[in-house]
Amino acid sequence: xxxxxxxxxxxxxxxxxxxxxxxxxxxxxxxxxxxxxxxxxxxxxxxxxxxxxxxxxxxxxxxxxxxxxxxxxxxxxxxxxxxxxxxxxxxxxxxxxxxxxxxxxxxxxxxxxxxxxxxxxxxxxxxxxxxxxxxxxxxxxxxxxxx
Amino acid sequence: xxxxxxxxxxxxxxxxxxxxxxxxxxxxxxxxxxxxxxxxxxxxxxxxxxxxxxxxxxxxxxxxxxxxxxxxxxxxxxxxxxxxxxxxxxxxxxxxxxxxxxxxxxxxxxxxxxxxxxxxxxxxxxxxxxxxxxxxxxxxxxxxxxx
DNA sequence: ATGCCTGCAAAAGATTTGCACGTCG
DNA sequence: CGACGTGCAAATCTTTTGCAGGCAT
Numbered sequence: 001x002x003x004x005x006x007x008x009x010x011x012x013x014x015x016x017x018x019x020x021x022x023x024x025x026x027x028x029x030x031x032x033x034x035x036x037x038x039x040x041x042x043x044x045x046x047x048x049x050x051x052x053x054x055x056x057x058x059x060x061x062x063x064x065x066x067x068x069x070x071x072x073x074x075x076x077x078x079x080x081x082x083x084x085x086x087x088x089x090x091x092x093x094x095x096x097x098x099x100x101x102x103x104x105x106x107x108x109x110x111x112x113x114x115x116x117x118x119x120x121x122x123x124x125x126x127x128x129x130x131x132x133x134x135x136x137x138x139x140x141x142x143x144x145x146x147x
Numbered sequence: 148x149x150x151x152x153x154x155x156x157x158x159x160x161x162x163x164x165x166x167x168x169x170x171x172x173x174x175x176x177x178x179x180x181x182x183x184x185x186x187x188x189x190x191x192x193x194x195x196x197x198x199x200x201x202x203x204x205x206x207x208x209x210x211x212x213x214x215x216x217x218x219x220x221x222x223x224x225x226x227x228x229x230x231x232x233x234x235x236x237x238x239x240x241x242x243x244x245x246x247x248x249x250x251x252x253x254x255x256x257x258x259x260x261x262x263x264x265x266x267x268x269x270x271x272x273x274x275x276x277x278x279x280x281x282x283x284x285x286x287x288x289x290x291x292x293x294x
Numbered sequence: 295a296t297g298c299c300t301g302c303a304a305a306a307g308a309t310t311t312g313c314a315c316g317t318c319g
Numbered sequence: 320c321g322a323c324g325t326g327c328a329a330a331t332c333t334t335t336t337g338c339a340g341g342c343a344t
Contacts, residue, residue, distance in 0.1 A: 018323090019323080019324090020317085020318050020319075020322090020323060020324065021318080021319095022317085022318075022323095022324065022325080024324085024325075025324090040308095041308080041309080042308085054325090054326070055325090055326085056325065056326040056327065057309085057326090057327090058309090058310075058311080058325075058326070058327080058328095059324080059325055059326070061308090061309060061310075062310090062324085062325085077224065077225075077226040079224040079230070080307080080308080080333075080334065080335095081307095081308090082307080082308060082309090083226070083308090083309095097267075097268065097271065097273050097275075099273075100276060106271055106273065108267050108270075108271065110263055110267050112263055113260055113263045113264070113267075116257055116259055116260045116263070117260070117280075117282055120244075120255050120257050120260075120282070121244065121282055121284060123255075124244065124253055124255065124286075124287070125286075125287035125290075126244050126246075126253065126282065126284050126285070126286055126287065127284045127285040127286075127290055128244075128282055128283075128284040129247060129283050129284040129285065130282075130283045130284070131280065131281065131282045131283060132279075132280070132281050132283075133264075133278065133279070133280045133281075134278065134279050134280075135264055135267070135268055135273065135275055135277075135278045136275075136276050136277045136278060136279075137268065137273050137274045137275040137276040137277070138273070138274040138276070139271075139272075139273055139274075140271070140272035140273065143272075143274055165298090166298075166299090167297095167298060167299065167342085167343050167344075168343075168344095169298095169299065169300080169342080169343075170342095171299085171300075172299090187333095188333080188334080189333085201300090201301070202300090202301085203300065203301040203302070204301090204302095204334085205300075205301070205302080205303095205334090205335075205336080206299080206300055206301070208333090208334060208335075209299085209300090209335090227308075227309065227310095227332080227333085228332095228333090229332080229333060229334090230333090230334095
């Protein structure tokens with residue numbers, strides 16, 4: 001999805017929730033569309049501050065949460081490490097492989113896995129909303145069988 | 148695996164790492180074998196303190212990390228929420244479905260998914276060490292399509 | 295002996311919250 | 320206007336760490 005489309009959709013999303021369209025919220029949305037990398041809340045704060053000295057950390061967190069709720073961003077939780085965000089609408093869904101050595105993130109898609117997940121959920125009358133799958137190991141660069 | 152077997156294996160594990168077999172470490176191991184539920188570090192601390200007033204939080208965390216490293220426990224990371232542990236050796240590997248409403252955790256196994264993960268990893272020359280798959284949604288009790 | 299462990303308390307790090315003020319609708 | 324959003328700083332919460340003394344080997 002293009003940035004402008006995302007923006008229009010975000011405005012609609014906010015209105016539907018009776019929330020206000022503010023400069024800060026739009027800014028976070030726009031910035032998240034400007035990279036194709038994963039980013040942290042702190043990273044977003046740094047970018048936002050380049051445009052507007054006064055944006056606060058709290059607002060960045062609050063906006064990111066809103067964007068996730070609306071499905072504009074998806075989150076990759078990393079235990080105690082800070083979460084990584086990426087814009088998601090219009091991106092095909094994918095999962096991640098994370099290198100335990102160099103931290104590189106490889107994205108992959110596998111429809112067969114998704115299908116099996118839906119099947120397992122259905123078996124248990126579980127109303128599947130979302131899922132997160134992360135494979136941990138060593139990328140081809142690091143191939144480090146030690147641990 | 149029985150508790151005694153786990154204990155023997157843990158002692159061997161510690162010795163192999165030239166680490167000491169201490170009362171606190173054994174206690175954490177034993178307690179983790181006494182429940183078949185998932186537990187938090189804080190929960191473990193509470194249990195341990197019933198037996199020994201002086202066990203410290205730091206030691207519980209350090210022991211849990213050791214047990215995870217040795218493969219005695221597995222962890223379910225929950226974003227900002229505290230991690231959940233469960234004894235794993237001798238338990239077949241499984242993944243989790245977490246109810247967004249009542250927090251119930253349903254365990255499931257699917258060898259076909261595991262196989263596909265190995266396949267995807269191999270495709271990318273990724274040396275797979277571990278993985279975590281969590282399905283989020285609503286359990287049959289809560290079936291709450293809203294969100 | 296002696297070096298790994300432990301308890302304690304303080305530190306860390308990410309994220310959240312309370313509050314007074316600003317601003318969108 | 321009036322409610323909702325924002326910035327700021329302080330608070331939270333989980334987990335980690337530094338250090339002095341204790342205990343396993």
